[in-house]
Amino acid sequence: MRIFVFVFALLAVMPTHAEANTEDAIPEPAIELTELMGTITLKNGVSPEVALVLTVTNPSDTPYTGQIGFAGAETESLSINAGEEQDVSLSVTSRHAGKADALQKAEIDFSLILDDQPAPAIGNVDIDIQVPVAAYPLVRSEPPVMQKSAEAEAQYEFYALSQQLQPLKFTYNPGPHNxxxxxxxxxxxxxxxxxxxxxxxxxxxxxxxxxxxxxxxxxxxxxxxxxxxxxxxxxxxxxxxxxxxxxxxxxxxxxxxxxxxxxxxxxxxxxxxxxxxxxxxxxxxxxxxxxxxxxxx
Missing domain, CATH: 2.60.40.1530 (ntegrin, alpha v. Chain A, domain 4)
Incomplete structure:
Protein backbone atom coordinates (compact mmCIF):
# COMPACT_ATOMS: atom_id res chain seq x y z
CA MET A 1 0.00 0.00 0.00
CA ARG A 2 2.83 2.42 0.72
CA ILE A 3 4.34 1.81 -2.72
CA PHE A 4 0.98 2.47 -4.41
CA VAL A 5 0.51 5.74 -2.53
CA PHE A 6 4.05 6.92 -3.41
CA VAL A 7 3.62 6.22 -7.13
CA PHE A 8 0.21 7.89 -7.18
CA ALA A 9 1.62 11.00 -5.50
CA LEU A 10 4.54 11.15 -7.97
CA LEU A 11 2.21 10.93 -10.96
CA ALA A 12 0.05 13.66 -9.50
CA VAL A 13 2.88 16.20 -9.44
CA MET A 14 4.40 15.29 -12.85
CA PRO A 15 3.22 17.48 -15.77
CA THR A 16 1.25 15.78 -18.50
CA HIS A 17 2.74 15.48 -22.02
CA ALA A 18 0.48 18.28 -23.24
CA GLU A 19 1.48 20.50 -20.33
CA ALA A 20 5.19 19.89 -20.96
CA ASN A 21 4.82 20.74 -24.64
CA THR A 22 2.91 23.90 -23.73
CA GLU A 23 5.64 25.03 -21.35
CA ASP A 24 8.47 24.31 -23.82
CA ALA A 25 6.80 25.84 -26.88
CA ILE A 26 7.94 29.24 -28.07
CA PRO A 27 4.95 31.58 -27.80
CA GLU A 28 3.64 33.02 -31.02
CA PRO A 29 4.05 36.81 -31.30
CA ALA A 30 0.95 38.87 -30.80
CA ILE A 31 1.57 40.72 -34.06
CA GLU A 32 1.30 39.75 -37.73
CA LEU A 33 3.76 40.72 -40.47
CA THR A 34 1.24 41.73 -43.09
CA GLU A 35 3.17 43.07 -46.06
CA LEU A 36 6.69 43.93 -47.25
CA MET A 37 6.96 46.37 -50.15
CA GLY A 38 9.87 48.24 -51.71
CA THR A 39 12.53 48.51 -54.36
CA ILE A 40 15.96 47.02 -54.98
CA THR A 41 18.17 48.93 -57.40
CA LEU A 42 21.23 47.07 -58.64
CA LYS A 43 24.16 49.36 -59.44
CA ASN A 44 27.15 49.10 -61.75
CA GLY A 45 30.23 48.54 -59.62
CA VAL A 46 28.78 49.34 -56.17
CA SER A 47 26.35 47.86 -53.65
CA PRO A 48 22.62 47.96 -54.43
CA GLU A 49 20.24 50.57 -53.08
CA VAL A 50 17.35 49.10 -51.08
CA ALA A 51 14.19 50.80 -49.77
CA LEU A 52 11.71 48.61 -47.87
CA VAL A 53 8.59 49.20 -45.80
CA LEU A 54 7.08 46.49 -43.59
CA THR A 55 3.46 46.69 -42.45
CA VAL A 56 2.90 45.16 -39.01
CA THR A 57 -0.58 44.46 -37.58
CA ASN A 58 -1.61 43.83 -33.98
CA PRO A 59 -4.81 41.73 -34.07
CA SER A 60 -4.73 41.06 -30.32
CA ASP A 61 -6.59 42.95 -27.59
CA THR A 62 -3.43 44.18 -25.85
CA PRO A 63 -0.72 46.67 -26.91
CA TYR A 64 2.52 45.30 -28.34
CA THR A 65 6.06 46.65 -27.93
CA GLY A 66 9.18 45.09 -29.45
CA GLN A 67 12.09 45.28 -31.88
CA ILE A 68 12.34 44.12 -35.50
CA GLY A 69 15.04 44.24 -38.18
CA PHE A 70 16.89 42.30 -40.84
CA ALA A 71 19.92 40.28 -39.74
CA GLY A 72 23.03 42.42 -39.37
CA ALA A 73 21.15 45.71 -39.87
CA GLU A 74 19.78 48.24 -37.40
CA THR A 75 16.59 47.24 -35.62
CA GLU A 76 13.47 49.38 -35.41
CA SER A 77 11.13 49.79 -32.45
CA LEU A 78 7.53 48.67 -32.63
CA SER A 79 4.76 50.09 -30.46
CA ILE A 80 1.32 49.11 -31.73
CA ASN A 81 -1.99 49.46 -29.94
CA ALA A 82 -4.53 46.66 -30.05
CA GLY A 83 -6.28 46.37 -33.42
CA GLU A 84 -3.92 48.83 -35.15
CA GLU A 85 -1.08 48.59 -37.67
CA GLN A 86 2.27 50.28 -38.16
CA ASP A 87 4.52 50.83 -41.20
CA VAL A 88 8.23 50.40 -40.49
CA SER A 89 11.08 51.39 -42.83
CA LEU A 90 13.80 48.76 -42.57
CA SER A 91 17.45 48.83 -43.58
CA VAL A 92 19.32 45.74 -44.78
CA THR A 93 22.85 44.47 -45.03
CA SER A 94 24.08 43.88 -48.58
CA ARG A 95 27.27 42.66 -50.20
CA HIS A 96 28.68 43.37 -53.65
CA ALA A 97 31.53 41.80 -55.59
CA GLY A 98 32.90 42.46 -59.05
CA LYS A 99 34.26 45.30 -61.16
CA ALA A 100 32.18 47.88 -63.01
CA ASP A 101 31.21 46.94 -66.59
CA ALA A 102 31.88 43.25 -65.85
CA LEU A 103 30.23 40.29 -64.16
CA GLN A 104 29.04 41.26 -60.67
CA LYS A 105 27.25 39.69 -57.71
CA ALA A 106 25.04 41.27 -55.08
CA GLU A 107 23.48 39.68 -52.00
CA ILE A 108 20.81 41.16 -49.74
CA ASP A 109 20.11 39.48 -46.41
CA PHE A 110 16.35 39.24 -45.89
CA SER A 111 16.58 37.12 -42.73
CA LEU A 112 14.12 38.94 -40.48
CA ILE A 113 14.56 39.01 -36.69
CA LEU A 114 11.72 39.82 -34.27
CA ASP A 115 12.61 40.31 -30.61
CA ASP A 116 15.86 38.36 -31.03
CA GLN A 117 14.05 35.40 -32.63
CA PRO A 118 13.51 34.40 -36.30
CA ALA A 119 10.42 36.31 -37.42
CA PRO A 120 7.29 34.50 -38.60
CA ALA A 121 6.32 34.40 -42.26
CA ILE A 122 5.35 37.63 -44.00
CA GLY A 123 1.87 37.51 -45.49
CA ASN A 124 2.68 39.26 -48.78
CA VAL A 125 6.05 40.28 -50.25
CA ASP A 126 6.19 42.39 -53.41
CA ILE A 127 9.54 44.02 -54.25
CA ASP A 128 10.42 45.74 -57.52
CA ILE A 129 13.93 45.17 -58.87
CA GLN A 130 15.64 47.69 -61.12
CA VAL A 131 18.81 46.77 -63.03
CA PRO A 132 21.18 48.84 -65.16
CA VAL A 133 19.90 48.95 -68.75
CA ALA A 134 22.97 47.11 -70.02
CA ALA A 135 22.50 44.38 -67.41
CA TYR A 136 19.13 43.18 -68.70
CA PRO A 137 18.44 40.28 -68.57
CA LEU A 138 19.94 39.18 -65.27
CA VAL A 139 22.45 36.37 -65.43
CA ARG A 140 20.85 34.66 -62.42
CA SER A 141 18.86 35.25 -59.24
CA GLU A 142 18.47 32.96 -56.24
CA PRO A 143 15.64 32.48 -55.44
CA PRO A 144 14.23 33.23 -58.91
CA VAL A 145 12.54 36.56 -59.57
CA MET A 146 9.81 37.27 -62.12
CA GLN A 147 10.98 38.88 -65.36
CA LYS A 148 9.03 41.78 -66.85
CA SER A 149 10.56 43.65 -69.80
CA ALA A 150 13.60 45.79 -70.55
CA GLU A 151 11.35 48.83 -71.05
CA ALA A 152 9.68 48.59 -67.63
CA GLU A 153 10.84 50.92 -64.87
CA ALA A 154 11.35 47.84 -62.69
CA GLN A 155 12.41 45.03 -65.00
CA TYR A 156 11.92 42.32 -62.36
CA GLU A 157 9.70 41.56 -59.37
CA PHE A 158 10.21 39.39 -56.31
CA TYR A 159 6.86 38.10 -55.09
CA ALA A 160 6.14 35.68 -52.24
CA LEU A 161 3.19 34.67 -50.08
CA SER A 162 3.44 33.56 -46.43
CA GLN A 163 7.17 32.91 -46.49
CA GLN A 164 10.09 33.41 -44.16
CA LEU A 165 12.62 35.23 -46.31
CA GLN A 166 16.23 34.25 -46.92
CA PRO A 167 19.13 36.09 -48.58
CA LEU A 168 18.36 37.19 -52.14
CA LYS A 169 21.31 36.83 -54.54
CA PHE A 170 21.84 38.38 -57.97
CA THR A 171 24.42 37.81 -60.70
CA TYR A 172 24.44 40.41 -63.47
CA ASN A 173 26.69 41.90 -66.15
CA PRO A 174 26.20 45.51 -67.31
CA GLY A 175 29.30 45.33 -69.50
CA PRO A 176 29.55 45.04 -73.29
CA HIS A 177 29.28 41.22 -73.08
CA ASN A 178 26.12 40.42 -71.13
Whole structure:
Protein backbone atom coordinates (compact mmCIF):
# COMPACT_ATOMS: atom_id res chain seq x y z
CA MET A 1 0.00 0.00 0.00
CA ARG A 2 2.83 2.42 0.72
CA ILE A 3 4.34 1.81 -2.72
CA PHE A 4 0.98 2.47 -4.41
CA VAL A 5 0.51 5.74 -2.53
CA PHE A 6 4.05 6.92 -3.41
CA VAL A 7 3.62 6.22 -7.13
CA PHE A 8 0.21 7.89 -7.18
CA ALA A 9 1.62 11.00 -5.50
CA LEU A 10 4.54 11.15 -7.97
CA LEU A 11 2.21 10.93 -10.96
CA ALA A 12 0.05 13.66 -9.50
CA VAL A 13 2.88 16.20 -9.44
CA MET A 14 4.40 15.29 -12.85
CA PRO A 15 3.22 17.48 -15.77
CA THR A 16 1.25 15.78 -18.50
CA HIS A 17 2.74 15.48 -22.02
CA ALA A 18 0.48 18.28 -23.24
CA GLU A 19 1.48 20.50 -20.33
CA ALA A 20 5.19 19.89 -20.96
CA ASN A 21 4.82 20.74 -24.64
CA THR A 22 2.91 23.90 -23.73
CA GLU A 23 5.64 25.03 -21.35
CA ASP A 24 8.47 24.31 -23.82
CA ALA A 25 6.80 25.84 -26.88
CA ILE A 26 7.94 29.24 -28.07
CA PRO A 27 4.95 31.58 -27.80
CA GLU A 28 3.64 33.02 -31.02
CA PRO A 29 4.05 36.81 -31.30
CA ALA A 30 0.95 38.87 -30.80
CA ILE A 31 1.57 40.72 -34.06
CA GLU A 32 1.30 39.75 -37.73
CA LEU A 33 3.76 40.72 -40.47
CA THR A 34 1.24 41.73 -43.09
CA GLU A 35 3.17 43.07 -46.06
CA LEU A 36 6.69 43.93 -47.25
CA MET A 37 6.96 46.37 -50.15
CA GLY A 38 9.87 48.24 -51.71
CA THR A 39 12.53 48.51 -54.36
CA ILE A 40 15.96 47.02 -54.98
CA THR A 41 18.17 48.93 -57.40
CA LEU A 42 21.23 47.07 -58.64
CA LYS A 43 24.16 49.36 -59.44
CA ASN A 44 27.15 49.10 -61.75
CA GLY A 45 30.23 48.54 -59.62
CA VAL A 46 28.78 49.34 -56.17
CA SER A 47 26.35 47.86 -53.65
CA PRO A 48 22.62 47.96 -54.43
CA GLU A 49 20.24 50.57 -53.08
CA VAL A 50 17.35 49.10 -51.08
CA ALA A 51 14.19 50.80 -49.77
CA LEU A 52 11.71 48.61 -47.87
CA VAL A 53 8.59 49.20 -45.80
CA LEU A 54 7.08 46.49 -43.59
CA THR A 55 3.46 46.69 -42.45
CA VAL A 56 2.90 45.16 -39.01
CA THR A 57 -0.58 44.46 -37.58
CA ASN A 58 -1.61 43.83 -33.98
CA PRO A 59 -4.81 41.73 -34.07
CA SER A 60 -4.73 41.06 -30.32
CA ASP A 61 -6.59 42.95 -27.59
CA THR A 62 -3.43 44.18 -25.85
CA PRO A 63 -0.72 46.67 -26.91
CA TYR A 64 2.52 45.30 -28.34
CA THR A 65 6.06 46.65 -27.93
CA GLY A 66 9.18 45.09 -29.45
CA GLN A 67 12.09 45.28 -31.88
CA ILE A 68 12.34 44.12 -35.50
CA GLY A 69 15.04 44.24 -38.18
CA PHE A 70 16.89 42.30 -40.84
CA ALA A 71 19.92 40.28 -39.74
CA GLY A 72 23.03 42.42 -39.37
CA ALA A 73 21.15 45.71 -39.87
CA GLU A 74 19.78 48.24 -37.40
CA THR A 75 16.59 47.24 -35.62
CA GLU A 76 13.47 49.38 -35.41
CA SER A 77 11.13 49.79 -32.45
CA LEU A 78 7.53 48.67 -32.63
CA SER A 79 4.76 50.09 -30.46
CA ILE A 80 1.32 49.11 -31.73
CA ASN A 81 -1.99 49.46 -29.94
CA ALA A 82 -4.53 46.66 -30.05
CA GLY A 83 -6.28 46.37 -33.42
CA GLU A 84 -3.92 48.83 -35.15
CA GLU A 85 -1.08 48.59 -37.67
CA GLN A 86 2.27 50.28 -38.16
CA ASP A 87 4.52 50.83 -41.20
CA VAL A 88 8.23 50.40 -40.49
CA SER A 89 11.08 51.39 -42.83
CA LEU A 90 13.80 48.76 -42.57
CA SER A 91 17.45 48.83 -43.58
CA VAL A 92 19.32 45.74 -44.78
CA THR A 93 22.85 44.47 -45.03
CA SER A 94 24.08 43.88 -48.58
CA ARG A 95 27.27 42.66 -50.20
CA HIS A 96 28.68 43.37 -53.65
CA ALA A 97 31.53 41.80 -55.59
CA GLY A 98 32.90 42.46 -59.05
CA LYS A 99 34.26 45.30 -61.16
CA ALA A 100 32.18 47.88 -63.01
CA ASP A 101 31.21 46.94 -66.59
CA ALA A 102 31.88 43.25 -65.85
CA LEU A 103 30.23 40.29 -64.16
CA GLN A 104 29.04 41.26 -60.67
CA LYS A 105 27.25 39.69 -57.71
CA ALA A 106 25.04 41.27 -55.08
CA GLU A 107 23.48 39.68 -52.00
CA ILE A 108 20.81 41.16 -49.74
CA ASP A 109 20.11 39.48 -46.41
CA PHE A 110 16.35 39.24 -45.89
CA SER A 111 16.58 37.12 -42.73
CA LEU A 112 14.12 38.94 -40.48
CA ILE A 113 14.56 39.01 -36.69
CA LEU A 114 11.72 39.82 -34.27
CA ASP A 115 12.61 40.31 -30.61
CA ASP A 116 15.86 38.36 -31.03
CA GLN A 117 14.05 35.40 -32.63
CA PRO A 118 13.51 34.40 -36.30
CA ALA A 119 10.42 36.31 -37.42
CA PRO A 120 7.29 34.50 -38.60
CA ALA A 121 6.32 34.40 -42.26
CA ILE A 122 5.35 37.63 -44.00
CA GLY A 123 1.87 37.51 -45.49
CA ASN A 124 2.68 39.26 -48.78
CA VAL A 125 6.05 40.28 -50.25
CA ASP A 126 6.19 42.39 -53.41
CA ILE A 127 9.54 44.02 -54.25
CA ASP A 128 10.42 45.74 -57.52
CA ILE A 129 13.93 45.17 -58.87
CA GLN A 130 15.64 47.69 -61.12
CA VAL A 131 18.81 46.77 -63.03
CA PRO A 132 21.18 48.84 -65.16
CA VAL A 133 19.90 48.95 -68.75
CA ALA A 134 22.97 47.11 -70.02
CA ALA A 135 22.50 44.38 -67.41
CA TYR A 136 19.13 43.18 -68.70
CA PRO A 137 18.44 40.28 -68.57
CA LEU A 138 19.94 39.18 -65.27
CA VAL A 139 22.45 36.37 -65.43
CA ARG A 140 20.85 34.66 -62.42
CA SER A 141 18.86 35.25 -59.24
CA GLU A 142 18.47 32.96 -56.24
CA PRO A 143 15.64 32.48 -55.44
CA PRO A 144 14.23 33.23 -58.91
CA VAL A 145 12.54 36.56 -59.57
CA MET A 146 9.81 37.27 -62.12
CA GLN A 147 10.98 38.88 -65.36
CA LYS A 148 9.03 41.78 -66.85
CA SER A 149 10.56 43.65 -69.80
CA ALA A 150 13.60 45.79 -70.55
CA GLU A 151 11.35 48.83 -71.05
CA ALA A 152 9.68 48.59 -67.63
CA GLU A 153 10.84 50.92 -64.87
CA ALA A 154 11.35 47.84 -62.69
CA GLN A 155 12.41 45.03 -65.00
CA TYR A 156 11.92 42.32 -62.36
CA GLU A 157 9.70 41.56 -59.37
CA PHE A 158 10.21 39.39 -56.31
CA TYR A 159 6.86 38.10 -55.09
CA ALA A 160 6.14 35.68 -52.24
CA LEU A 161 3.19 34.67 -50.08
CA SER A 162 3.44 33.56 -46.43
CA GLN A 163 7.17 32.91 -46.49
CA GLN A 164 10.09 33.41 -44.16
CA LEU A 165 12.62 35.23 -46.31
CA GLN A 166 16.23 34.25 -46.92
CA PRO A 167 19.13 36.09 -48.58
CA LEU A 168 18.36 37.19 -52.14
CA LYS A 169 21.31 36.83 -54.54
CA PHE A 170 21.84 38.38 -57.97
CA THR A 171 24.42 37.81 -60.70
CA TYR A 172 24.44 40.41 -63.47
CA ASN A 173 26.69 41.90 -66.15
CA PRO A 174 26.20 45.51 -67.31
CA GLY A 175 29.30 45.33 -69.50
CA PRO A 176 29.55 45.04 -73.29
CA HIS A 177 29.28 41.22 -73.08
CA ASN A 178 26.12 40.42 -71.13
CA UNK A 179 25.79 36.67 -71.66
CA UNK A 180 22.67 34.65 -70.95
CA UNK A 181 23.66 31.01 -70.44
CA UNK A 182 20.92 28.37 -70.34
CA UNK A 183 21.70 24.79 -69.33
CA UNK A 184 19.38 21.80 -69.85
CA UNK A 185 19.70 18.08 -69.19
CA UNK A 186 17.94 15.25 -71.05
CA UNK A 187 16.41 12.90 -70.11
CA UNK A 188 15.13 13.59 -66.61
CA UNK A 189 14.87 11.66 -64.32
CA UNK A 190 18.33 10.27 -64.93
CA UNK A 191 18.70 6.53 -65.33
CA UNK A 192 21.95 4.63 -65.97
CA UNK A 193 23.16 5.32 -69.49
CA UNK A 194 23.77 8.27 -71.85
CA UNK A 195 22.75 11.77 -70.75
CA UNK A 196 22.85 14.85 -72.99
CA UNK A 197 23.77 18.22 -71.48
CA UNK A 198 23.06 21.27 -73.64
CA UNK A 199 24.30 24.82 -73.10
CA UNK A 200 22.98 27.80 -75.05
CA UNK A 201 24.86 31.11 -74.88
CA UNK A 202 23.19 34.35 -76.01
CA UNK A 203 25.05 37.66 -76.24
CA UNK A 204 22.78 40.47 -75.02
CA UNK A 205 25.70 42.89 -74.95
CA UNK A 206 26.77 45.59 -77.37
CA UNK A 207 30.01 44.01 -78.57
CA UNK A 208 30.93 40.67 -80.09
CA UNK A 209 32.71 38.27 -77.80
CA UNK A 210 36.10 36.79 -78.45
CA UNK A 211 36.43 33.01 -78.13
CA UNK A 212 34.60 31.70 -75.07
CA UNK A 213 35.69 28.76 -72.92
CA UNK A 214 32.80 26.79 -71.38
CA UNK A 215 33.50 24.58 -68.39
CA UNK A 216 31.34 22.09 -66.49
CA UNK A 217 32.31 20.17 -63.37
CA UNK A 218 30.50 16.91 -62.60
CA UNK A 219 31.01 14.30 -59.92
CA UNK A 220 33.06 11.43 -61.33
CA UNK A 221 31.20 9.09 -58.98
CA UNK A 222 27.97 9.95 -60.83
CA UNK A 223 29.03 10.36 -64.47
CA UNK A 224 31.65 9.08 -66.91
CA UNK A 225 32.89 10.88 -70.01
CA UNK A 226 35.31 10.04 -72.77
CA UNK A 227 37.19 12.13 -75.31
CA UNK A 228 39.61 15.02 -75.37
CA UNK A 229 37.02 17.43 -73.87
CA UNK A 230 37.07 15.55 -70.54
CA UNK A 231 39.66 15.53 -67.78
CA UNK A 232 39.55 14.13 -64.27
CA UNK A 233 40.65 16.21 -61.30
CA UNK A 234 41.48 14.25 -58.17
CA UNK A 235 40.95 16.08 -54.85
CA UNK A 236 41.33 14.89 -51.26
CA UNK A 237 37.77 13.60 -50.85
CA UNK A 238 36.35 13.33 -54.38
CA UNK A 239 37.17 13.22 -58.06
CA UNK A 240 35.69 15.76 -60.49
CA UNK A 241 34.89 15.06 -64.13
CA UNK A 242 35.65 18.33 -65.94
CA UNK A 243 34.26 19.07 -69.41
CA UNK A 244 35.67 22.01 -71.37
CA UNK A 245 34.96 23.35 -74.85
CA UNK A 246 35.48 26.54 -76.84
CA UNK A 247 32.85 28.62 -78.61
CA UNK A 248 33.83 31.01 -81.40
CA UNK A 249 32.89 34.69 -81.35
CA UNK A 250 29.23 35.53 -80.72
CA UNK A 251 27.88 38.78 -82.18
CA UNK A 252 25.40 40.97 -80.26
CA UNK A 253 21.95 39.41 -80.37
CA UNK A 254 23.24 36.02 -81.52
CA UNK A 255 23.09 32.63 -79.77
CA UNK A 256 25.16 29.47 -79.96
CA UNK A 257 24.26 26.00 -78.73
CA UNK A 258 26.67 23.27 -77.74
CA UNK A 259 25.91 19.82 -76.34
CA UNK A 260 27.90 16.95 -74.91
CA UNK A 261 27.12 13.46 -73.66
CA UNK A 262 28.09 11.71 -70.46
CA UNK A 263 27.10 8.33 -69.10
CA UNK A 264 25.25 8.13 -65.79
CA UNK A 265 26.72 5.41 -63.60
CA UNK A 266 23.38 4.92 -61.79
CA UNK A 267 19.99 6.61 -61.34
CA UNK A 268 21.34 10.00 -60.24
CA UNK A 269 18.81 12.07 -58.30
CA UNK A 270 18.17 14.35 -55.34
CA UNK A 271 21.14 16.52 -56.22
CA UNK A 272 22.03 19.64 -58.19
CA UNK A 273 24.38 20.06 -61.11
CA UNK A 274 26.49 23.21 -60.68
CA UNK A 275 26.40 26.12 -63.10
CA UNK A 276 28.40 26.13 -66.32
CA UNK A 277 31.08 28.83 -66.24
CA UNK A 278 31.94 30.93 -69.27
CA UNK A 279 35.45 32.38 -69.48
CA UNK A 280 36.58 35.12 -71.87
CA UNK A 281 40.12 36.51 -71.87
CA UNK A 282 40.82 34.55 -68.67
CA UNK A 283 37.95 36.26 -66.81
CA UNK A 284 34.62 34.86 -65.64
CA UNK A 285 32.08 36.41 -68.02
CA UNK A 286 28.94 34.27 -67.70
CA UNK A 287 27.19 31.66 -65.55
CA UNK A 288 24.38 29.27 -66.39
CA UNK A 289 21.50 28.20 -64.24
CA UNK A 290 21.96 25.24 -61.93
CA UNK A 291 20.00 22.08 -62.76
CA UNK A 292 18.17 20.12 -60.08
CA UNK A 293 18.03 16.38 -60.76
CA UNK A 294 14.88 14.92 -59.16
CA UNK A 295 14.53 11.35 -58.04
CA UNK A 296 11.07 10.14 -58.92
CA UNK A 297 11.22 6.58 -57.61
Missing amino acids: LEVRKTVYPIPIEPGPIEISIEVTNHGTEATTALVLRDTLDDADFAGSGSAFTRFVADEATDLVWEAELPSIAPGESRLISYTVSARYAVGDKQLPATTVIMNDELTGLSNKVWLPKWH
